[in-house]
Amino acid sequence: MSEDTQEPGDGSRRRDAGATREAILLSAVEAFTRAGYDGAGVREVAGNAGVTAMLVNRYFGSKEHLFVEAVDRSFAPRTVVGDDPDALTEQTAISLAARTAPDADDLDPFLLMLRSAANPRAAEIIRAGVGRHVGRHLTDLLSGPDAAARAELLLSLIAGVWLMRKVVATPALAGMDQDSLARLLTDVMRPLIDPPPA
Amino acid sequence: MSEDTQEPGDGSRRRDAGATREAILLSAVEAFTRAGYDGAGVREVAGNAGVTAMLVNRYFGSKEHLFVEAVDRSFAPRTVVGDDPDALTEQTAISLAARTAPDADDLDPFLLMLRSAANPRAAEIIRAGVGRHVGRHLTDLLSGPDAAARAELLLSLIAGVWLMRKVVATPALAGMDQDSLARLLTDVMRPLIDPPPA
DNA sequence: CAGTGAGGTCTACGGTCGTAGACATAGCGG
DNA sequence: CCGCTATGTCTACGACCGTAGACCTCACTG
Structure with a gap:
């Protein structure tokens, strides 16, 4: 709707801390889900988010803390079971x-x-x-x-x-x-x- | 029973390929069970068996092949369920x-x-x-x-x-x-x- | 247009990993 | 008692890991 929050679409993202952080977090959820905590590397998470590894630690402190937020993000919107108590x-x-x-x-x-x-x-x-x-x-x-x-x-x-x-x-x-x-x-x-x- | 197959008991084991291989395999089962495939290191497995890391690869070829035998050893003697079909x-x-x-x-x-x-x-x-x-x-x-x-x-x-x-x-x-x-x-x-x- | 701070990258360090090849040694057969 | 082979060790390599600090650079403010 508003044209100032657009994404370039092609790889490069404008300098936006919030959007970058979100991209890293999404990449982390994907990587941790596919490869597990030990199997997913910080460089890999960063690469798939279009940034360097150090920025991950800059925004999330450490791999462990990144994992904390990734777990939250992964579990938050899920409805493991239905809501209808009957069925x-x-x-x-x-x-x-x-x-x-x-x-x-x-x-x-x-x-x-x-x-x-x-x-x-x-x-x-x-x-x-x-x-x-x-x-x-x-x-x-x-x-x-x-x-x-x-x-x-x-x-x-x-x-x-x-x-x-x-x-x-x-x-x-x-x-x-x-x-x-x-x-x-x-x-x-x-x-x-x-x-x-x- | 036979006194020629004894174990020294104190750390050092006589030069016996079979016993050493067995010790490595047992150590591998323990390590893989406690830390998982990625979490268990070859040096750690070797150390708990009283040998060096290279001997593990000498006897088992690679970590992956060691894992194959460890899985077999771990699953073999287990009775997941009982034997009595009634209970x-x-x-x-x-x-x-x-x-x-x-x-x-x-x-x-x-x-x-x-x-x-x-x-x-x-x-x-x-x-x-x-x-x-x-x-x-x-x-x-x-x-x-x-x-x-x-x-x-x-x-x-x-x-x-x-x-x-x-x-x-x-x-x-x-x-x-x-x-x-x-x-x-x-x-x-x-x-x-x-x-x-x- | 210049300066400034936020946003991002570069280089590098110490550590651990799996594994390869050369080397040492113990213990049995002669 | 000697030597030979199985048994085991030492050193090292290349790769990857998480992370730290210095550096760059873009975009906005005045």
């Missing part, structure tokens, strides 16, 4: 089956978590991020006894499916059609979501 | 809850998998190892439709619990008592193990 189980199962489909490869926070958790420091940061974002929201959505544990168990299941289907790519699971997987996942998730098991 | 669900749930307890920290293949999967090459090796060991055996144990997929989904669930309970250490799950967790896991696992859901 929660089906929605969650279908959504997970769709997201982990062989073709679709968006930047999912679970991928970032899986591939970064090997580093102890990164694991702490992830734990904090999970607690801050999905954890509380999800626990509120679930009712009954052990709501918090059931919520984290649901996250465990989701993470496990991401791991085996997309990261390790076990053949039967990676090649399964979405509908069958969604049905199976619905049955598995039900004891965690729908009625508390006494 | 399979309960046994598996109880076993998982016990293994992931806060104090117990044995060298589990799922930990090795979780912390190494970020590296694409390591992920391939793990996929092959899973298929070679637990995959086939587990699929045979399960009956009904989608046995292979249900087996891998069970592995997903187990891996997810390991991840959230021990690696990321989410509070509610990490602090949960074994019995409650085992009960919850039994309900979640039942659709995957007990009766095929039509």
Whole structure:
């Protein structure tokens, strides 16, 4: 709308600290999701954002702090489960089956978590991020006894499916059609979501 | 029993290629399980085995090939699930809850998998190892439709619990008592193990 | 148009990584 | 007792890592 906040479009970006910082952060989310905390280098993040490595540390202090913000950014806008409490189980199962489909490869926070958790420091940061974002929201959505544990168990299941289907790519699971997987996942998730098991 | 195959006990080992190779392999399993493929260094593996880094490459060719053998060694003797087809669900749930307890920290293949999967090459090796060991055996144990997929989904669930309970250490799950967790896991696992859901 | 501060880059350091080739040594066969 | 081979070590190379400080340069202000 306003012509003073335009982007050149071709590689070079005008001198704008906010936009540059945002570009670095987006590049970091992408790199950490694809290669994990240890596997993604500061130079790589900087290069994909069109800047040099030092600017990353200038804006974010260190790689570790960059990761903190990347985790926040990755987890923030995600709705791990649906919002409708009635069809929660089906929605969650279908959504997970769709997201982990062989073709679709968006930047999912679970991928970032899986591939970064090997580093102890990164694991702490992830734990904090999970607690801050999905954890509380999800626990509120679930009712009954052990709501918090059931919520984290649901996250465990989701993470496990991401791991085996997309990261390790076990053949039967990676090649399964979405509908069958969604049905199976619905049955598995039900004891965690729908009625508390006494 | 035979006194000619003794170990000195104090650090120094006699010149025995087989024993040295074995010591390196055990050290590698430990290091890869604790730090993952990228996080474990060849020098560290060698040091904990009482040798130098070059001997590792002399015996195993490269770090990657060492990882292949370490994966095999880690996955081989493990019984992911019980053997009794009747009480399979309960046994598996109880076993998982016990293994992931806060104090117990044995060298589990799922930990090795979780912390190494970020590296694409390591992920391939793990996929092959899973298929070679637990995959086939587990699929045979399960009956009904989608046995292979249900087996891998069970592995997903187990891996997810390991991840959230021990690696990321989410509070509610990490602090949960074994019995409650085992009960919850039994309900979640039942659709995957007990009766095929039509 | 000149100066000034924000925005960005250059060069470099210390460290660790996987790995290659030359070298040392222990222990058994003769 | 001697020598030979398996067993293991030493030194080093090239690459990459995160990060620090000095330097440049653009764009706006007066």
